[in-house]
Each structure stands twice: as structure tokens, then as C-alpha cells.
Amino acid sequence: MAEAAKLQVSDEVAITIHNMNKWYGTFHVLRDIDLTVQRGERIVICGPSGSGKSTLIRCINALEEHQAGSIEVDGTLLSSDLKNIDKIRSEVGMCFQHFNLFPHLTILENLTLAPIWVRKTPKKEAEEVAMHYLEKVKIPDQADKYPGQLSGGQQQRVAIARSLCMKPRIMLFDEPTSALDPEMIKEVLDTMIELAEEGMTMLCVTHEMGFARQVANRVIFMDEGQIVEQNEPEAFFLTPKSDRTKLFLSQILGH
Amino acid sequence: MSDTPAQNVAFVRTSEIPPSPPPTRETGAIKWIRENLFSGWFNTILTLIALYLVISIVSGAAPWFYNGVWEADSIRECRDILAGKTGACFAVLVDRWDHLVFGFKYPQDAYWRPLVAFLLLLVAAAPALFGKIFPRKMLILTAIYPFLAYWLIWGGTLWLPVLVAGSIVATGLVFRLVEGMAVNMRQILAGVVGLLFGLGLAWLLFKGAAELVFIASNIGGSGLSVIPYAVFWAAGIFTYVCVIPMGIFVGYAIYQSAEDGGLVTIVTALFAIYIMLAYLLGPVSGAFNSIIPLELQAVPSRDMGGFMLCMILGTVCVTLSVPLGIVLALGRQSHMPLIKGVCVVFIEFVRGVPLITLLFVANVMLAYFLPPETSFDLILRVIIMITMFSSAYIAEVIRGGLAALPKGQYEAANSLGLNYVQATRLIILPQALKISIPGIVNVAVGLFKDTTLVSVISMFDIVGMIRGPIQQSTDWISIYWEVYGFAALLFFVVCYSISQYSQWLERQLQTDHR
Amino acid sequence: MTTLADRPVTASTGSFKLSMLLNDSRYRSLTFQFIALIAIIAFMAFVGGNLVRNLTAAGLNISYAFLGEPSGYDINQRLIDYDSQSSHGRAAVVGLLNTLLVAFLACITATIFGVVAGVLRLSNNWIVSKIMAVYVEIFRNVPVLIWILIIFSIMINVAPSPRDFRGDDATASMMFFDTIAVTNRGVYLPKPIWGDGSMIVVAVLLASIVGIFAYRRYSRKQLFDHGKMVPVLWPSIALFFVPVILVQLILGNPITLSYPELKGFNFRGGITILGSLIALWFALAIYTGAFIAENVRAGILAISKGQTEAAGALGLRPNQIMSLVVLPQALRVIIPPLISQYLNITKNSSLAIAVGYMDVTGTLGGITLLQTGRAIETILLLMLFYLTVSLLISFFMNIFNNRMKLQER
Ligand SMILES: Nc1ncnc2c1ncn2[C@@H]1O[C@H](COP(=O)(O)OP(=O)(O)OP(=O)(O)O)[C@@H](O)[C@H]1O
Numbered sequence A: 001m002a003e004a005a006k007l008q009v010s011d012e013v014a015i016t017i018h019n020m021n022k023w024y025g026t027f028h029v030l031r032d033i034d035l036t037v038q039r040g041e042r043i044v045i046c047g048p049s050g051s052g053k054s055t056l057i058r059c060i061n062a063l064e065e066h067q068a069g070s071i072e073v074d075g076t077l078l079s080s081d082l083k084n085i086d087k088i089r090s091e092v093g094m095c096f097q098h099f100n101l102f103p104h105l106t107i108l109e110n111l112t113l114a115p116i117w118v119r120k121t122p123k124k125e126a127e128e129v130a131m132h133y134l135e136k137v138k139i140p141d142q143a144d145k146y147p148g149q150l151s152g153g154q155q156q157r158v159a160i161a162r163s164l165c166m167k168p169r170i171m172l173f174d175e176p177t178s179a180l181d182p183e184m185i186k187e188v189l190d191t192m193i194e195l196a197e198e199g200m201t202m203l204c205v206t207h208e209m210g211f212a213r214q215v216a217n218r219v220i221f222m223d224e225g226q227i228v229e230q231n232e233p234e235a236f237f238l239t240p241k242s243d244r245t246k247l248f249l250s251q252i253l254g255h
Numbered sequence B: 001m002s003d004t005p006a007q008n009v010a011f012v013r014t015s016e017i018p019p020s021p022p023p024t025r026e027t028g029a030i031k032w033i034r035e036n037l038f039s040g041w042f043n044t045i046l047t048l049i050a051l052y053l054v055i056s057i058v059s060g061a062a063p064w065f066y067n068g069v070w071e072a073d074s075i076r077e078c079r080d081i082l083a084g085k086t087g088a089c090f091a092v093l094v095d096r097w098d099h100l101v102f103g104f105k106y107p108q109d110a111y112w113r114p115l116v117a118f119l120l121l122l123v124a125a126a127p128a129l130f131g132k133i134f135p136r137k138m139l140i141l142t143a144i145y146p147f148l149a150y151w152l153i154w155g156g157t158l159w160l161p162v163l164v165a166g167s168i169v170a171t172g173l174v175f176r177l178v179e180g181m182a183v184n185m186r187q188i189l190a191g192v193v194g195l196l197f198g199l200g201l202a203w204l205l206f207k208g209a210a211e212l213v214f215i216a217s218n219i220g221g222s223g224l225s226v227i228p229y230a231v232f233w234a235a236g237i238f239t240y241v242c243v244i245p246m247g248i249f250v251g252y253a254i255y256q257s258a259e260d261g262g263l264v265t266i267v268t269a270l271f272a273i274y275i276m277l278a279y280l281l282g283p284v285s286g287a288f289n290s291i292i293p294l295e296l297q298a299v300p301s302r303d304m305g306g307f308m309l310c311m312i313l314g315t316v317c318v319t320l321s322v323p324l325g326i327v328l329a330l331g332r333q334s335h336m337p338l339i340k341g342v343c344v345v346f347i348e349f350v351r352g353v354p355l356i357t358l359l360f361v362a363n364v365m366l367a368y369f370l371p372p373e374t375s376f377d378l379i380l381r382v383i384i385m386i387t388m389f390s391s392a393y394i395a396e397v398i399r400g401g402l403a404a405l406p407k408g409q410y411e412a413a414n415s416l417g418l419n420y421v422q423a424t425r426l427i428i429l430p431q432a433l434k435i436s437i438p439g440i441v442n443v444a445v446g447l448f449k450d451t452t453l454v455s456v457i458s459m460f461d462i463v464g465m466i467r468g469p470i471q472q473s474t475d476w477i478s479i480y481w482e483v484y485g486f487a488a489l490l491f492f493v494v495c496y497s498i499s500q501y502s503q504w505l506e507r508q509l510q511t512d513h514r
Numbered sequence C: 001m002t003t004l005a006d007r008p009v010t011a012s013t014g015s016f017k018l019s020m021l022l023n024d025s026r027y028r029s030l031t032f033q034f035i036a037l038i039a040i041i042a043f044m045a046f047v048g049g050n051l052v053r054n055l056t057a058a059g060l061n062i063s064y065a066f067l068g069e070p071s072g073y074d075i076n077q078r079l080i081d082y083d084s085q086s087s088h089g090r091a092a093v094v095g096l097l098n099t100l101l102v103a104f105l106a107c108i109t110a111t112i113f114g115v116v117a118g119v120l121r122l123s124n125n126w127i128v129s130k131i132m133a134v135y136v137e138i139f140r141n142v143p144v145l146i147w148i149l150i151i152f153s154i155m156i157n158v159a160p161s162p163r164d165f166r167g168d169d170a171t172a173s174m175m176f177f178d179t180i181a182v183t184n185r186g187v188y189l190p191k192p193i194w195g196d197g198s199m200i201v202v203a204v205l206l207a208s209i210v211g212i213f214a215y216r217r218y219s220r221k222q223l224f225d226h227g228k229m230v231p232v233l234w235p236s237i238a239l240f241f242v243p244v245i246l247v248q249l250i251l252g253n254p255i256t257l258s259y260p261e262l263k264g265f266n267f268r269g270g271i272t273i274l275g276s277l278i279a280l281w282f283a284l285a286i287y288t289g290a291f292i293a294e295n296v297r298a299g300i301l302a303i304s305k306g307q308t309e310a311a312g313a314l315g316l317r318p319n320q321i322m323s324l325v326v327l328p329q330a331l332r333v334i335i336p337p338l339i340s341q342y343l344n345i346t347k348n349s350s351l352a353i354a355v356g357y358m359d360v361t362g363t364l365g366g367i368t369l370l371q372t373g374r375a376i377e378t379i380l381l382l383m384l385f386y387l388t389v390s391l392l393i394s395f396f397m398n399i400f401n402n403r404m405k406l407q408e409r
């Protein structure tokens, strides 16, 4: 908590979500979402299964389309204009629960693919950048292996590095550790903490409450497609206001 | 367990038990035979029946092979030599070897050419089939092979295939060049290309609209034909209306794309290859040939025959139908209803009719749909129809591969900012194709067997040769076991090796790091 | 990702610009489809224009009137009345029925071959499973056309001609107490004559089939309710044969057989099955049987691994495991490929033309086409027929698949 306070949050706005709604057919998944994210903020989103957490962060980089309201990322309005979508996607990196590495490419190729084809970076340069980030996530020696040969924790760190290679200004994480064994969770969380300390804007769906306490400057609780409560981590965990939050926290921390 | 003292729960092993051989009853051939062949009355009966079957087939066939006559000029001579014994008359294979393999019109002094082409095929296919074993560089051989094989089999000047290959390479260079241009240069280019293309398209559409109205006026609106009449009229008017907007729009789109390069690069490359192939190819290859004549005796397509024809049809059609199948499979996955609909209708139509009907189309119907002055020879028309046929099946195989990919692959590609073409080419297709290879190989085997169907439309592939020139000659009248057996053997060797390859590949894929 | 309709409201407002046709996901797919539509129309124009020109040049038109004209050719195998004065349309129907006939026969036979070979290939008996493997590999790796021609040639060359059955020094004789004659023109079988009261016999037969099902149900109930195992096989067999034979005898043989007899140079009476039909039927069955065997084997293997052990752990006997646990589940895996093999048989039956069996390809696509010269019309009708059959079969297969999916949930 003390560390989290140290990390500065600028006044600049990174993401504005205003009155956003989404339906799957007739099912109202997201209801009137309002959220403003400052640059440098680290936000943890939690909530029961099916509450729309994944859907929310997938809307931010247009993996899902929202049907009402607005999302603005770095001043770019997320609309049906494909140019804007491309622009936003190149600013926003995303990590998935199941890593989604490309199994037919080596680790290095996984990392350099997007920089070469999307950013048109020369191959050599892209490889240098890739090696830099691989060192950062502490697996430079695995560069020529294939994803299937790595452990889950290593794969997730590669996935983080792959996103970083695109030099994103915002990172989205969708339950990055929930498919991992306990001893691998730590290595991924360490990577994420390091990232946070460098001032990356992060939106993270996770149930790792230790991580939330240590890194987040805001915790958001979602239920049934709505933001039920948000607060600083300390206040959120010690004095939850809503009954639903209390129930959720008692279930998740109770055992 | 047994040495654990019952009264004492705690146990520590102090002595190692050395491994010992099993009791002798449990090994040896007798145990194997008893367990595998004579376990129970039912199994015993099965074994006896099977043994009887094998023995009677072998004892029936052995003298037939053993007494086989290899040297005779006709079936009567054969019978005289055999003098009443059972025996095969393999002499027909010796006598008609050339016919069975090359057909009866292919020039004799050119037999070495298809043979060389066949051997090269093995060399060229190897790096594509056994990617792990051979260096990647050898794939160049595979790329050169089609042109070389065409020249070897059909003959004519070498410059023609060389220049076609050259044009393709040159088009690739043009593509690279435009892609790498400075943006303002590309803007100028895009303006010019857009203008030309827009004008050309408008002109084409104008012609098309006139054609549609012409068709409508020929149908005449009476009786049932009023429906096509109305459809063609409507299409004609629609096209007339589209001429100018489409011309402007497409031209504008090309111009607009200058910044990121996509469209203008493709269109310029297409322009380049069209000009090279349509206007430069003939004169340039003629000129080259008169300077350095590199010529083989030309053989027209209708002279191809025998097993060679099956091989040609098989390899050409499979090769062509893979890219077409990919396009169809992607189209069928598309979210655009029209494009999806067209692909579905095509695939289901082709899969719903027998190949023979498509060959009939090639034989008697296709000519009606082509411009009167063009004369495609039969083999080309057959290649078109067989390619269509197998591409539909391959499309279904690839669709299975695409469906097997987890959704996360698409999402990861999208979230990295790759566009549809990039994601498909770099992420989706390599994986989907890898999964589909065994299925594609199965389609290829089926297709290769189906090439014998061309004998029904009086082409002289190996079956056509047997049924026509061989069985109907006075020398070898109605000989069948030997010739059909030989044909069956050839097909068996090829198809069995291919399907073994496919199984090997499947095992390979299972152990692969995926 | 989602369709356009999902996006009634979008954040982007402002006026329409031409570039939005390309860069806006709302319009982009419309644009592409519009271009595709234009391409299709252009293709239609090209093909249609050529067709019109070519037809005018040849002095032809498109008309289906020939279907009503007398055909002028005979068909030696027919399920409905037909002679050379009948119309081309009727000839097509005769051919169509012939296609369905051979396809039906071949489907049943191929299933039997396939299931037997597939199950035996998994047998513990080494020699039997190897023989089945050889059968499968040999037959599926050689074109079916070659098999048809080989079997047809054997029929013609090896079987005796009717003339050989004649006289005192006959070289050939009829089989099964002079009831069946196998000749190079075809096989002659006894033909049932339906006398008075034969309907009763048929009714009894149907009743005993119903009875067999009822009995099986009863035996199962006995097992479930009282824990008693009642024998099933022998009573079923008895139930099938005994009542029918009794009724037949009591009523004084209402169903009699007319046997084929050698008259002059050929056999008369009885049912004739042409050599071409037999060759086609048998070749299709044995070729497709090899594929079905593979499907059956794969289906059983896919299920049996874990399930056999689980069932064995429950204490079921091997044949109970097979019939209660493995086969019902394997059937779900086997049936879809099995149906597509049936489709293949139907389509491959068009190879009849190679042995002169008059199926629809032989009548409509063969002689009618040659006599009338109406290539486009006949080929289109031919394709339409096969397409209808295929679509019907896949329609039923989809229903089956959906039901299976529902049950799995
Ligand atoms: N493609 C879809 N079509 C229809 N409904 C969907 C789709 N994707 C998700 N849903 C539904 O939307 C709701 C929210 O899903 P979402 O994945 O956002 O939940 P979540 O909060 O991430 O849950 P979890 O913690 O289990 O990941 C769920 O009820 C889910 O069933």
C-alpha cells in the first residue's frame, strides 16, 4: 500500500468510458459503465464469474463491440472506423488467461511478428527490442524454443513481453494468472509489479488480492454487468460498503 | 506386499529383490499361437477359415504367376505356349508397355522426357513433404518444378515457361518496389493507377451491361423464360447504373490506399503481370528462341495417355486445387453473407454431384460457355473441372482445420494490431493447413484414383488404353486379369505410399510441439 | 466480429464520407459484397453471352420438349414398364430407379462387409486381423472403376454361358437344387408368385418381427425388475421362422416360386439380375466396404479405450461390454461417416456407364444425350437429380447429428 502510493499518477486521461452498454443478443452484459483512467493508474477489476469483467476490458481494444455509449482511448474515439481501431490496438497491449501464444512460431518470432508487420520495424531492430524485453521478463535463453516447450509461467511472461514489444501505453490483463500453478503465479506477478513500477497504465482483471493490495491504486468491483463499488485498495478491503462486495470478499478471502 | 509382516504396519525395505525371468510357460511361439489363434472355439474356427482362404488363394494364384508367359505376340500364341495349363499372359505387358504407360500417341523418342519429369517430381516433392529433413532452400526446386515439368512433357521452347516464371518473379519485385516506395511517390502512382483502373473498370462494366441486355433480348420474355429474362434485364440496368460510380469509387479507393499501400500495390502488381503475360510473353519468347533456340519437339495435349495422363491430371489438379480450396474455405468462414453464400453453394453443389457429370460438362457442355473463337483442348477443360471438384473437398478439409483453431489465436492476432490478411496469412493459415495436411492427402489420393474416370469421356488414360486399343486389338482381344491387375498394382503402389506418408505425418503432428 | 445489425448506435457521428465505405466497419463489408455482386454479374454476362452466341451459331435453343418425345431405345433392366416407344422422360425415370436400386443394394452390402471387416480387424486373432487389413488396404487404394471392370470381366469370362447348361454333356449346372443359374449374362433366381392368402403369410412375418422386439423388451424388463437373465437369441430366431413356416404349410403353400428354366438359348422365368448390375453392385460394395471398415474400426477404437476398462471394472463380460457400452457409443461416431459413404456409393454408381448398366447416367446422360444432342439440358437434369439425392441425405444426417448433440448434453 505504501509502495502503491509512491507510484505517481498523472493528470492526463488515458481511457474514458462513458455510459457504455453492451448486449449479447438480448442479454445485457454491461450496463451504464462509466470509468475514467488516468495515465499511470493501476486498476484491478474483480467480481464474481460472469459479471462482465472480461467483456469490459475486451471492449477497450475492440475485441468486442459495444452498442451504446463511448470509449475513448488516448483521445481516440473507439468507433466503427477501422483506422481508429487500428490506432487504439497499437497503443493497447493485452494479455489473456490462456496466453494465446502462436504455437507455430518460436518465442522470438512471436515477439517480432507484430513489430515487423504492423509497425514495419526492420527485422534486426525488432529482434533487438524483443531480446530486451525477453531479458526483462527473465527468459532470454528461451528465444529459439517453441511455446509448447515452455512452462505456463514462462509462456505468460512471453505473452507479456510480446505485448510490450509493440510499445503500448496501456496494458490490459484478463486473469493472467488463473491458469497457472501457484509457484508460477509469483513469477508472472513479479513481472507485472515491475511493469507497474515503471509507470505503465494497467487494467487488470484478477483475483490475486495480494497483488491488488501491493500495486493497485484503485480496485473496481463488478457484478451483473455494473460497477458496484470502487475504492482505493485499503479502503476497499477493510471497509467495503456494498453488501455484495462484502459477500464477495468474504467468499474470496474467507477460506 | 506378501512379505510385509501383517502385525507390523511400519515397513522399511532392507533387501533389493532382483528381477527374474517370467515362468517359461509364458513366453515362446507356442504361447503366442495359442493366445492369438486358438483361444476358444470361435477363434479356432475363424483361424481355420482364414487359413483355408489364404491357402486357396495362394494355391490358385501361384501357378498363374509361376507359369506366366512373358514372351508372345498375341493371346493365341500365349495359350499355345501354356498348352492348357493355368498361367498368366504377361506378354501383353511387355508388348504394350509403352501404351500402358505413355498412351499410344506420345512420340516414342520423347519417352525419356516424362520419365525425367517424374524423377524430378520426387526430388521436388521431397522438401515440401519432409520439411524437417531437407533444408528449406530446396523449396526453390519445388517452385521451379512446374515450369520445368511443363516444358519436358509438352515440349516447345524453353523460353516460354522461363519467361512465365520470370514474369511471376518480376511481379513480386514490382510488389516489393511499390510497397517500399516513399509515400509521395506512391501517391502519384496511386493516382495514375487509380485513374487507369477506374476507366478500365467502367469500360468493362459498360460492355458487361450491353452483354446482359443482349442476353435478355435473346431469351425473350414468354412462358417460363420470363424469369431469366427479367433477371438479365434487371442485371443489365443495374450494371449500366453502376458503370460510372463503380469506376470512380474503385479508382478513388486505389488512390486513397496510397498511404498504407495495400490496394495500390496489389493492383499495380496485377497490372504488371497482365501486361507481361498478355503482350510481352509471345514476342519475347519468340525472339529469345530465335537467338538461342532451346526447343523440344512439341507434343499436343491430346497425345498424352496411359498412366502418365493419370499422373499429370493428379499432380496438376491437386496442386491447383489447394489454393482454390483455401480461398473457398476462408470464404465459407466469412461474415459477409453474399461471399459466404457463393462459397457454400459452390462447395455443396460440387460435392453433391458425381465427378462423371462434371467430366461430361468438360466434354460437351463447357465449350458452350466459352467464347466461340477460343478452343481449349479437352485435357485443359478436364483439368478445370477436376480442379473445381477437388477444391470443394479440400475446402471442407481446411474448414475443419480452421474450426479446430482456438478463438484465442484470432484474438491475440487482432489485439496485436494485425489486419485480416496478415492474421490469416501469418497466424491462422499456417496452423490450419498443418492440421489439415492428412485430410488434404486423403483427398489427393481419392482424386488420383478418380483420374481413371476420364476414360469414360474417351480419353486414353491407362484404363482407357486397356478398354480401347488393347482389349479391342485382334492380338490381345478381351485379355483382362493381366492388364487390370497391372493397372491396379500401379495405383496401389502410388496410393498406398501416399497414405502411409499421411499416417506418418499424422504421428509426426501428434508428437510435435504444438 | 459481430454483424452490422448489432450496431444500431455507434459513438462516431458526423456526416458520411466516401472513405467510410472502405474504413468503416459498418460499410466495409457492404462494399466488399457489392464488389462481389458486380463480379458475379460480370461472370453471368460473360458466360450467358457466350452461351447465347454459341447456341445461335449452332442453331440450337434451350428446351426440355425432348423429354416428351419417344426415346426409340430399349432398356434391359427396368423396374417400371418401359419400351422403346416410351418417352425420353420415362427412360430417365427408369434410369433413375436403376440408380437407386444399385445404390440401395450396394449400401446394404457395403455396410455388412464394412462392419464385419472393421470388427474382425480388431480381433485378437492375428491372422484374421491381418487378412482384414490386407483387404482394406488393397481395395481402397485401387480405383473403384478398375474394380468394377475386373469384376465385370470375371462375370463375362469365367461364368458359363447359358448354352453350357444344355444337353446331356452340360459343362455347367444350376446351383442350390437347380434353383439358381449363374451365367455370363446374369444371375437367374427363383421368383416368388403371390398366390391367394400370401398376404396372410406376410402379415404373420411382420407380426413375428414385432413379437421379437416385444420379447426383447420383456427380457430386459425381467432383468431390470427381477434380476433374471432370459435367453434372447434362440427364442428370437424361433419366433422369426416358426410361425411363418407353419402358416405357409397350413394354408397350403400360398407363396410359390417360379424357377428359371433353360429354354432355347437362354433362361426364362424367375428373376434376372444382369451381370452389369452384379458387377457394379459387388464392386461398389466391396470398395466402399473397405472404407466403412476403417470408419467402424476408428469408431470402436475411439470409444473403447477408456470405456472398456471402466465397464470391465464394473464387472461386465466382454460381449456385454461390446454390446452395451462400446457399440452404442461407437455408433454415434460411425454413423456420420457411414452416411457420407452412402453418398459416395450413390455418386459412384454413375460409373454404371462403364459396364453398360442403364442407370440415370446411362439413359439420360448417355443415350438420350447422344440421340437428341441436348447436352446442356440433359447434363443439368442429371446434376439436379444427384444434387437432390445428396442434399436429402445430408439433410437427414444433420437432423441425426443435432439429435445426437442434444443427447450428449
Ligand atoms: N460471445 C458471447 N455470447 C453470449 N454471451 C456471452 C458471450 N461471451 C460472454 N457471454 C456472457 O456474458 C457474461 C459476462 O461474461 P464475461 O466473460 O465478461 O464474464 P467474466 O466476468 O469475465 O467471468 P469470469 O470470471 O468467469 O471470466 C457471462 O454471463 C457470459 O455467459
Ligand SMILES: [Mg+2]
Binding pocket: A053, A054, A055, A174, A175
Ligand atoms: Mg473472464
